[in-house]
Amino acid sequence: MLQYSLRRLVIGIGMLVALSMLIFLLLRLTPGDPIDAYIDPNLPMSPSDLADLRRSLGLDQPLPAQYLGWLQQALTGNLGYSIKRIDQPVLGLVLSRIGPTVLLMGTALAFAIVAGITCGVIGAVRRNSLADLSLSVVALAGISSPAFLSALIGLYIFSVRLHWMPSGGMLTPGEEFSLGDLLHHLILPAALLSVAQAALIMRYMRASLLEVLNQDYVRTARAKGVREFWVITKHALRNALLPIVTLIGSTIGLAIGGAIFIESVFNWPGMGLLLVDAVQTRDYPVIMGATLVIGACVIVVNLLTDITYAVVDPRIKVG
Known part of the structure; x- marks a missing residue:
């Protein structure tokens, strides 16, 4: 396991370096001169x-x-200074935005896991029923809907029309911090962010459980008179969850892409909003730093997912 983890870590570091090279090259290939971002057009030079x-x-x-000069500084933790916020280091800006993004994505992931697994089990147990067909249609709509479209529709329905949820922000301006106020602002963007993830988990959960329910040991358990509830929860569900572990890790990247749109629509002060603002103002150091941190997080999550899958499934050989 140690050798497997180290090998995966080396691969992850290589991927991170390749990502930094790609982003650096793409930023240099964008139209215009990078030095233009440092110059005040109102002051002649x-x-x-x-x-x-x-x-x-x-x-x-x-x-x-x-x-190479940038990489050397980045390895020491120096990601430079923001062009538009000249007194703030990029690393400090990025670290200040990680907390809100982790809160949003963690809540969305919890919603997606609970809803996806529950609906997937219902769809598999009641195969081809009205409930199964209805859930399949909802899952297809969730997978097909881009994050920005779900965000705009949810904002219009629940904030503009029904006035159930705030239209943006993380806290109510001018009020003291309270957990209830935070949750009130968090529920809608987190739920909308979880739509695509929940739909994917639901489809994979349904297919995995249907495959397991056709195995011989499940038929044997039923033949022995084991109640259907225990057949599903104790015998079938545990093995059907194994592919979902890998799927959950792979959807982190999907969640990060969706978070950029969700945070922009709801003005959520996280990494996505920081990155969008940096792109609009051509703040190259912030773009590089934010992309590097996001890429590192995705690589670490994938590494932990692979290790977790190898731990929970003894059939996996990691030598």
């Missing part, structure tokens, strides 16, 4: 001042040298 600024930022060096 002479060519010599512009050359000095370019030299001080290292933008006069070849692209590989620029990347």
Whole structure:
């Protein structure tokens, strides 16, 4: 297990370096000169001042040298300073936004797991019934609906029309912090973020449980007179959950992509909103730092998922 974990860790580090190279290259290939983001268009600059600024930022060096210089600083924890917030380091900005994003994604993942597994079990146990067909239609709609569309529809229905939920933010401005106020702002964006994940888990759970219910040991348990409830929960469900472990880990990336849209629509102060603001203002250091942290989180989650799957399923060989 240790060798397997170390091997996966080395692969993850390689993927993270490749991701940083790709993002760095794509940012340099975007239209315009990166130095334009550092210049106030209302203040004239002479060519010599512009050359000095370019030299001080290292933008006069070849692209590989620029990347290696950035990577060397990043390995020490220095991700640079924000262009638009010149007094704030990128690492501090990113760390200040991780908490709200983890809260949003963790709540959404909890919703998705509970709803997806429950609906998947119902669909498998009552196969081809009205409940199964209805849940399948809902799951198909959830998978097909992009996150921004679900966010806009949910915002319009529950905030604009029904006035049940706040239309944005993490807390009510001007009021003291309270857990109830936080939950009131959290429920709607978390529920909307969980839609696609819950639909995927439901479909995989249904298919996995149907496969397990056709196994010989399940038929044997039924032949021995074991109650159907215990056949499902004790014998079938435990084995049917194994593929879901891998699926849950793989949906983290889907949740991060959805969180960017959800946070933008609901003005949730997390990593997604930070990244969107950085892209709009061409804040290159923040884009690089936020992308690097998000990529590292996805890689770590996938690593933990692989290790967890190998632990819970003794049939998996990790040598």
